[in-house]
Amino acid sequence: MRSPWALFAILCLSYCFGTIVRISSVLVLPELAKEIGIGAALLGFLSSLFFFAYAFTQSMWGSICGRIGPVRACSIGLFIASFGSYIFIFANNSFLLGLSRLFSGLGTAALFIGTLIFAAVAFTSDRYPLLVGLTMSLGNIGTAIAVAPLGILLDTIGVTGVFLCLSSSTALLACILWFSRRYDPYEEKIGYTNKTFAFSDLFKDTRDALFMILSERTLLLxxxxxxxxxxxxxxxxxxxxxxxxxxxxxxxxxxxxxxxTWVGIGLILGAISGGFITKYAKGKSNVFILICFCSWISWLTWCALSFFSADIFYFNISGFSVGLLSAFCMVFASSTIKEMVPASKTAAIVGMSNMLNFIAVIILQGVSGIIIGLFPKDALGNYPTIGYETAFGIILLCQLLIYIKIPRGKTLMLREK
Structure with a gap:
């Protein structure tokens, strides 16, 4: 598979499969938990193991991609994810369920970061924003379309059949990438010399990436x-x-x-169109700030609709705009980070950035739950909307403090040419 486009297509398909692997076990976990007598608290913990493994290994996978190339790294990740799905077939206790989720999260963590790093190296810089948008769109499409077909398959061939298919398909993709690894352009473009690594190297890369992010104010923003x-x-x-x-x-x-669902549709379309906007913006900070504030206003509108108990029609419109403009922000930010760091550091920095993304997800989900829980439930057992508005209002305030610090009237680029 010599064509970089063919390899990119396989990597995108792998990332899409990664979202299906994530969703698949979630669909059956509640019923399976009832069968083997697992309580809600333990079930929540077992499910979260995927996200902890996914989040806290992003930087590690970025470093691995930088040392052995993204094609090799994604192939290894797919083999690990395939093993996780295979374990689920025999999961009849909490230990095996947790192990399955852990391996699934660990393996699929390589796919998004690996695809972005491959795109950064295999194609010209002007194409990168479009490829980032396409990758994000495919991931969101995988999330959007996976639930119903998987439900039908579960009813037709059962849990064993579904996870055997998932494990086999993921292993097949891993084999395709492994046997195509010699066509990875990473070695030629970046010039790495070692196809092996030590764990001490991974810690060093993680430390250096975090230090660079913290030491460059604009990059941190x-x-x-x-x-x-x-x-x-x-x-x-x-x-x-x-x-x-x-x-x-x-x-x-x-x-x-x-x-x-309208939020998801907005994300899909926003990721694609955001790639075009980012390409022609050429890293101009004023364009980025405008996109950020438009996204911020869309979230503020959502909270205002909640406060005034608006009709579902207006929530649909607002949800679409929130998804669309959030995708613009994410594509622009991801593309800008790639342009702001030396090419040799791209893998580690993008990996660390994505790790921080999911740490932020874990923190916000936990903190928002605490804040919402501070407000008394109504007669039907629902929390009042003021709890949601307060939780998301705090993160909107944090975003505002970030946006006003982004330097205006300049090109966002630090990379040493």
């Missing part, structure tokens, strides 16, 4: 923008969105789910 945007949109989509809309608008559960 861009990373902060990406992290807070990712945290707010994922927390809305995967945790509070449905119940928030249902409580605020009085809509049915189906209508509230439809509203959150």
């Amino acid at each position: 861009i990373v902060g923008t990406w992290a807070t945007t990712t945290a707010t949109i994922i927390t809305l989509q995967s945790l509070w969105g449905v119940i928030w809309v249902e409580t605020a608008s009085g809509a049915s559960v189906g209508e509230a789910r439809g509203c959150v």
Whole structure:
């Protein structure tokens, strides 16, 4: 597979498969937990193991990509994810369930970062924003379309059949990438000499990446923008969105789910169109600041609709705009980070940035739950909308403090040419 486009397509397909692996076990965990007698608290912990493994190994995978190339790294990640899905077939206790989620998170963590690093090296810089947008869109499409087909398959061939198919398909993709590894352009473009690494090297790369982010003020602000945007949109989509809309608008559960679907549609379209905007913006800070404030206003509008208990129709429009403009921010931030660091440091910095993204997700989901829980439930057992508005209002305030510090009237670029 000599063509970089063919390799990029396989990597994108792998990333899409990674989202399916993440969703697949979530669909069956609640019922499986009932069968083997697992309580809600333990179930939540077992499910979260995926996200902890995914979040805290992003920097590690970035370093691995930088040392052995993204194609090799993603192949290894897919083999690990395949093993995680295979364990799930035999999971009849909490230990095996947790092990499955842990390996699945560890393996799929390589796919997004590896695809971005491959795109950064294999193609010209002007194409990178478009490829970032395409990668993010495919990931969101995988999330959006996976639930219904997986549900049908589960009803047709059962849990064993589904996870055997997932494990086999993931292993097949891993083999394709492994046998295509000699066509990875990373070695030629970047010039790495070692195809092996020690764990001490990974810690060094992680430390150096974190130090560079913290020492460059503008880079830190861009990373902060990406992290807070990712945290707010994922927390809305995967945790509070449905119940928030249902409580605020009085809509049915189906209508509230439809509203959150509009957020996902906005993310898909925003990632693609955001790639074009970023390409032609050429790193101009004023364009980035404008996009950030438009996204911020869309979130403020969402909270205002909640405060005034608006109709579901307006929530649908607002949800679409929130997804669209958040995607603009994420694509622009990701592309800008790539342009701001030396090429030899891209893998480690992007990996560290993505790790910080998911640490922000974990923190926001936990803190928002604490804040929402401070407010008394109503007669139906629902929390009042003021709790959601307060939790998201705090993160909006943090974003505002970041945006006003981004330097104006300059090109966001620190890379040593």
